[in-house]
Amino acid sequence: MKVKVVTNILEANDRLAAENRKIFQDLGVYVINLMSGPGAGKTSILEQTIKGVNGRIKLGVIEGDIAGDDDARRIGNLGTPVVQINTGGACHLDANMIRVVMDDLPLKDIDILFIENVGNLVCPAEFNVGEDIKVMLLSIAEGHDKPLKYPLMFQESTALILNKIDLLPYTDADLEKMRKDSLSLNPKLKIFDVSCRTGEGIGDWVNWLLTIVKK
């Protein structure tokens, strides 16, 4: 019974996600669903991306949080169009939430729209929101055992950003195991090592983004 209900919710969500995708594609907006556990650095990578892109393409952001608007203010401070969703308890964004807020953004003037999901390494990977690709972050401070324990998000993502590599000397994290286990789950996964704090590796990530939007 429980499984049946969940299946229906997912089917209804997928229908709405497909409609969202059509709207975004018609307007020429490339959409990235950005996911991670709490505190892996989703808003920080967006801040660094906005600075790194430096106006070469136009960005927009939908911020998803259970509560608060800290993240939207951080993005807005950089002059990038942003709208905040508060889920009020829900542990992931869904397609309907995106539908409700999308008109609050100047979509015609946006090349890449980032949808920053709720910080959660599990549920967001199950719900399409109308994105072209999913990109995930993992903080190396979370430990190298995460890929095999939370496989779905690694399988669903096109790119994995390994953030906080500046902390590597101060942890027991095994970066090679993180990479190897991630690729065992998803051999096509594009992996970037970055530190949003020091700026290391941001250039490679931004160049990849610029390539994607030209396709």
Place this chain on the structure above:
Amino acid sequence: MKVKVVTNILEANDRLAAENRKIFQDLGVYVINLMSGPGAGKTSILEQTIKGVNGRIKLGVIEGDIAGDDDARRIGNLGTPVVQINTGGACHLDANMIRVVMDDLPLKDIDILFIENVGNLVCPAEFNVGEDIKVMLLSIAEGHDKPLKYPLMFQESTALILNKIDLLPYTDADLEKMRKDSLSLNPKLKIFDVSCRTGEGIGDWVNWLLTIVKK
């Protein structure tokens, strides 16, 4: 409709949780539901707790993960009774999962049973499993904005373990803000600063545990 379904699931879960609680109480087992986001150090604090308690009371562990049995093996290697639950995708443990595995542990010989939930800062806080108290961990590497963004778990927990304080000099995390915001959500919250890596602060946490079980 969706809300109604969720309410029914929560009600059914609460009934089962109350039954679990009665079983545990009759056997004299004190139960702690241990929660955090991914990679905050739940298994590491259990390893340190087992070493710190050093046989003065008897511990047991139920490990919850979406996939894998790494954590159960880490606990088993220390000679502590442990059973692994694989949720197969579900983002939290529920009371029925605990019911199914509880008989696999020597409950009569356990003073404190730790139930290590799935790494998720959202959903586990919504589902009682039959515990006496909830205890949560937060890695300081996750950043000081977490309490106000994920309020429910802070509100539901009796104690908060701030882990990885050895990383404090290498991050921009504001420990005072973490404490202040956590207490604004839950003024009775007992807060421990620890590093599972260096062992700092583990003594205070273990002493508190020993006090609790004597009550």
